[in-house]
Amino acid sequence: MSSPLHRRAHQSLVRRFAEARRRSPQDGETVSGHHNSNVIMPVGRPLALLLGMPSGEVLAKFRTPLPAIEVVPRLWRHESQVLRVVGERLSEVPKCLADFGDWSLHSYLTGRALADVVREGERIGRRRLSVLADFFARLADIPESVLPPVPADWPGSGDSHGFLGRLAQFTEQRVHQSNRPRFGSLFDAVGIPSDAVDRYRDSVQTLAARPFALLHTDVHRSNVLVTPGRDGENLVVIDWELALYGDPLHDLATHLVRMEYDSKERGVMIGMWASAMRRTGHADMTVELKRDLRTYLGFEYVQSLYPDVMRAALELPDEPARRHVVRAAERVCRALRRASGPLGLGPDRLPQEREVREALLDWHAKDMIRRMEWPDAGEEAERLETPVVGPLVGPVAAGRERWDRARLVERARRSENARSTAAPAHREPTGVGS
Ligand SMILES: Nc1ncnc2c1ncn2[C@@H]1O[C@H](COP(=O)(O)OP(=O)(O)O)[C@@H](O)[C@H]1O
Numbered sequence: 001m002s003s004p005l006h007r008r009a010h011q012s013l014v015r016r017f018a019e020a021r022r023r024s025p026q027d028g029e030t031v032s033g034h035h036n037s038n039v040i041m042p043v044g045r046p047l048a049l050l051l052g053m054p055s056g057e058v059l060a061k062f063r064t065p066l067p068a069i070e071v072v073p074r075l076w077r078h079e080s081q082v083l084r085v086v087g088e089r090l091s092e093v094p095k096c097l098a099d100f101g102d103w104s105l106h107s108y109l110t111g112r113a114l115a116d117v118v119r120e121g122e123r124i125g126r127r128r129l130s131v132l133a134d135f136f137a138r139l140a141d142i143p144e145s146v147l148p149p150v151p152a153d154w155p156g157s158g159d160s161h162g163f164l165g166r167l168a169q170f171t172e173q174r175v176h177q178s179n180r181p182r183f184g185s186l187f188d189a190v191g192i193p194s195d196a197v198d199r200y201r202d203s204v205q206t207l208a209a210r211p212f213a214l215l216h217t218d219v220h221r222s223n224v225l226v227t228p229g230r231d232g233e234n235l236v237v238i239d240w241e242l243a244l245y246g247d248p249l250h251d252l253a254t255h256l257v258r259m260e261y262d263s264k265e266r267g268v269m270i271g272m273w274a275s276a277m278r279r280t281g282h283a284d285m286t287v288e289l290k291r292d293l294r295t296y297l298g299f300e301y302v303q304s305l306y307p308d309v310m311r312a313a314l315e316l317p318d319e320p321a322r323r324h325v326v327r328a329a330e331r332v333c334r335a336l337r338r339a340s341g342p343l344g345l346g347p348d349r350l351p352q353e354r355e356v357r358e359a360l361l362d363w364h365a366k367d368m369i370r371r372m373e374w375p376d377a378g379e380e381a382e383r384l385e386t387p388v389v390g391p392l393v394g395p396v397a398a399g400r401e402r403w404d405r406a407r408l409v410e411r412a413r414r415s416e417n418a419r420s421t422a423a424p425a426h427r428e429p430t431g432v433g434s
């Protein structure tokens with residue numbers, strides 16, 4: 001672009017045509033994760049011309065953030081900042097074609113999510129494990145100097161313990177405490193100790209110093225695309241908005257947990273990750289691997305308690321059937337079981353599934369009544385927290401509607417009825433922490 005004036009005029013044209021295109025989502029296919037609604041559709045001729053694309057038929061991803069509960073820290077405001085750096089070094093990531101601040105346009109890579117190629121619980125195989133291990137090693141190669149700037153008080157390279165402390169502080173303040181007004185009674189009723197994060201922090205040994213690197217922090221089966229490649233397939237990691245600068249062991253831990261590997265593939269992945277790091281000159285990132293990985297895995301289980309419980313509750317429909325409540329309770333119990341080791345909770349401190357069902361239904365009914373009394377509460381929550389754990393669905397989305405009192409009372413009553421069929425008579429919730 002020849003001058004700033006031309007550049008601005010060009011950007012404003014791109015925005016105009018992109019907005020117009022985005023208003024026709026029926027021309028594309030919508031795919032959503034926890035944070036964004038993505039419409040995949042042809043860019044159209046005007047945008048193709050403006051962006052220098054060969055034809056209007058080229059597909060792009062019109063990516064719009066969904067209102068969601070914030071559950072992990074965001075270091076960089078714009079995903080495009082990270083994509084630029086990563087794109088220059090790992091060619092196989094989507095390009096950000098335009099960042100409009102409140103939404104963005106990404107190149108579309110033809111492929112299928114790994115989650116659709118390999119079902120949950122199935123092994124992904126050695127070749128793919130090795131490609132992913134190499135991916136982490138290539139991230140570690142990216143020098144700090146080319147990364148977008150980090151806040152002055154962000155822990156410096158090697159301060160692994162400070163980094164974990166920062167993550168834990170975020171979980172306690174921004175995830176646990178911020179959400180207590182709405183979800184505190186539920187957290188307590190399902191037995192999450194009120195001092196869970198402190199408890200966890202007090203129990204861990206000081207971490208060894210490891211050099212920091214760019215971390216993706218969310219490499220799971222839905223964020224890995226299988227695309228056609230020279231020797232069969234490529235694996236492309238998408239969705240970089242939660243990227244951090246920090247201890248590489250944190251990236252490995254979130255990956256191991258969120259990929260849902262079985263114990264065999266988990267072990268293979270750890271070995272391959274360590275070899276890839278050593279082979280590429282990053283042996284110092286593997287110091288105290290075994291001990292400190294356990295610490296980060298523990299943190300992942302502890303921090304995910306809050307989003308798992310909130311998501312389970314939010315995903316209950318307005319009038320939950322028994323199967324909805326059972327599924328939600330299973331999810332909560334699984335999260336509690338996984339966090340029980342790191343939190344030092346014995347089996348006698350874990351609630352029965354029946355008690356969790358009860359707690360969820362209690363919360364659900366009270367939340368509906370709360371929104372009946374403060375009809376704007378849903379919108380308020382939305383304004384408070386952008387972005388979040390997941391789309392505001394079920395009761396929260398309902399908060400956006402204009403509720404009529406009688407309708408809500410009726411729903412709350414039906415919810416009570418569902419409760420009486422979901423579980424025997426109410427007992428005092430158990431497992432409430434110290
Ligand atoms: N290029 C693509 N090809 C195939 N599926 C895609 C592509 N981009 C996104 N998806 C699907 O859409 C989902 C959401 O996209 P993603 O960028 O991860 O958004 P979110 O931030 O909401 O998780 C992905 O998990 C994947 O299943």
Ligand SMILES: [Mg+2]
Nearest residue numbers: 033222223239
């Ligand atoms: Mg995603």
